Structures are given as C-alpha cells and as structure tokens.
Amino acid sequence: MRTKSLTLGLTAAFFAASGAVSAVAQSAGEMLGAPHPKGIDFQEPATELARDLQWLDGMLNWVIGVIVLFVIALIAIVVVRFNRRANPTPATFTHNTPIEVAWTIVPILVLVVIGAYSLPVLFKQQEIPEGDIYIKVTGNQWYWTYDYVDEGFGFDSYMIGQPATVGNYVRTPEVEQALIDAGYTPDQFLLATDTRVVVPVGKVVVMGVTGSDVIHSWTIPAFGVKQDAVPGRVAELWFNAERTGTFFGQCSELCGKDHAYMPITVEVVSEEDYATWLAEAKEEYASLDTGAQLIQLASAE
Known part of the structure; x- marks a missing residue:
C-alpha cells in the first residue's frame, strides 16, 4: 500500500x-x-569559454599540420635520397648526436608552447567564479x-x-x-x-x-x-x-x-x-x- x-x-x-x-x-x-x-564545424560560441576552446583547437590544428608536413617531407627525402638505387652502399654509423638532441629538444619546446596556451584555458574553466x-x-x-x-x-x-x-x-x-x-x-x-x-x-x-x-x-x-x-x-x-x-x-x-x-x-x-x-x-x-x-x-x- x-x-x-x-x-x-x-x-x-x-x-x-x-x-x-x-x-x-x-x-x-x-x-x-x-x-x-x-x-x-563547432557550434557558434555563445560564451568566452567556448571561444577560447575553439581558438585553442584551431591553434593545435596548425601545430599538428606543420608537424605532419615536416614528417612527410622527411619521409620523402629518405625515399628519394636513400633508396637502394640512389644509395647502394648505406652508411654504418649508429649515432648522430645533433639529430638526437634536436628530436628531444624540439618536441619539448612544442609541448611547452601548447601548454602555455592550453593551461590558461583549463584554469579558466576549473576556477569557479562567484555565481x-x-x-x-x-x-x-x-x-x-x-x-x-x-x-x-x-x-x-x-x-x-x-x-x-x-x-x-x-x-x-x-x-x-x-x-x-x-x-x-x-x-x-x-x-x-x-x-x-x-x-x-x-x-x-x-x-x-x-x-x-x-x-x-x-x-x-x-x-x-x-x-x-x-x-x-x-x-x-x-x-x-x-x-x-x-x-x-x-x-x-x-x-x-x-x-x-x-x-x-x-x-x-x-x-x-x-x-x-x-x-x-x-x-x-x-x-x-x-x-x-x-x-x-x-x-x-
């Protein structure tokens, strides 16, 4: 009941x-x-938060695009210059210090730049103001x-x-x-x-x-x-x-x-x-x- x-x-x-x-x-x-x-595409933003997020997404797409083009260019160079016909006797070295330093430092710098722009957006979302x-x-x-x-x-x-x-x-x-x-x-x-x-x-x-x-x-x-x-x-x-x-x-x-x-x-x-x-x-x-x-x-x- x-x-x-x-x-x-x-x-x-x-x-x-x-x-x-x-x-x-x-x-x-x-x-x-x-x-x-x-x-x-994104919906039209109606708040400052949405505008910031969409701007950040666009910026990251440019960063990603540049990296993709750079990698494609490196692959193309390797295919053209170091194929068996163009380079029948390959080199036998195992280390290249400048290249190793570069591929360590450059990604770190890229991540620092991304963090410098993304963290303020994240903090703006998570720091709740007086409503x-x-x-x-x-x-x-x-x-x-x-x-x-x-x-x-x-x-x-x-x-x-x-x-x-x-x-x-x-x-x-x-x-x-x-x-x-x-x-x-x-x-x-x-x-x-x-x-x-x-x-x-x-x-x-x-x-x-x-x-x-x-x-x-x-x-x-x-x-x-x-x-x-x-x-x-x-x-x-x-x-x-x-x-x-x-x-x-x-x-x-x-x-x-x-x-x-x-x-x-x-x-x-x-x-x-x-x-x-x-x-x-x-x-x-x-x-x-x-x-x-x-x-x-x-x-x-």
Missing part, C-alpha cells in the same frame, strides 16, 4: 509539473546550438533534475517523446504537436525537453553537477562546458551566456539503454524576462509536492 501510494503521488506530481511547464516561459527565442545537415545564479543539476536514468537552490524550487526535465511525456521515442503526430506547443519545431525531436533551464543573459551561472544512479555528463557545446555527473560527488561548472536564445546539449556519458534520450535545453533570456519567468516558476513549482514530502506521506500510511 505504501509503494502504491508513493507511486501515485510521484505520478501526480510529475503530471502537475508537466502542466506547469506550459504556463512558464514558452517563448524559446532563437534556436541555437542544434545540429544541422552536413555540419562538420549570480546557482543551479544544482542531477542526472537520472534518463532525465535531468534542476534545483534553483537560492530560489527554493526545482523541476525535472524530460525529452519530449519519452514515455514520461508523450509517445514512445517515436516521432508521431502527437509528439510533433507537443514539440510545437512547447515552442520547438518538429525537426528538434530528440533535442527538445518539456522544461528548459532558464537563465539571464550576461550573468555568471554556476552549476553543481551530480548523479543519482550512474555516471551522466551535462554539456552544452555552444557554452564550452561539459561535466560528469558522478553519484556521491558534486562537481561544478560555470558559464556566462552572451546572447539570448535556446541552446541544446545531450548527456555525454553512456548511462544505460536510454542514454540517447536525455537531451538538455537551456534558454537564455533578458534580465526582465528572467525576472518574469522566475516569479511564475516560483508560483507554479511551489504548489507541487516534493519527492521528500511524498515519501514522508507514504511512510506515514
């Missing part, structure tokens, strides 16, 4: 939350960070839970098309209508969630990331952030979005059979719109029983 009551209570809370979603922040703004056909907003993110099989810690409310975020929302991982007319009702396009199936994380533009957002069951990973490529959600640990990431719109991500750590069906959506809005959304969200989600309250009620029966 207790299990049945708890299940019914959790189900009721979920559908109440689903209904609340439709009343809160339906204007998604410009859809950014979604994959597109034949796309092979204007703190959100706790919990990865679950297979959805995300977001708690706006300072504001006292939270919600679950499911992919539109999961059995928990509507459909069964299939793009049916019902799922397409749900996507449209939530402010998405039908083509954003597998990317869209029933509830978005909403943050203001130009503010530092700090997220504490953890997992409730297995390891997940929270990422938004356009923000340049990715953090594993490990059960029993809370790791932090931060970002400061520079433009408004809705950005997409995915769980990036294999977490079970429905790993492919737990997307992430973050909506960046103006400060005025955020204040409006925050007031509505507090009212909507404050009316819902939390999981802890439901467990207490079930245990009391």
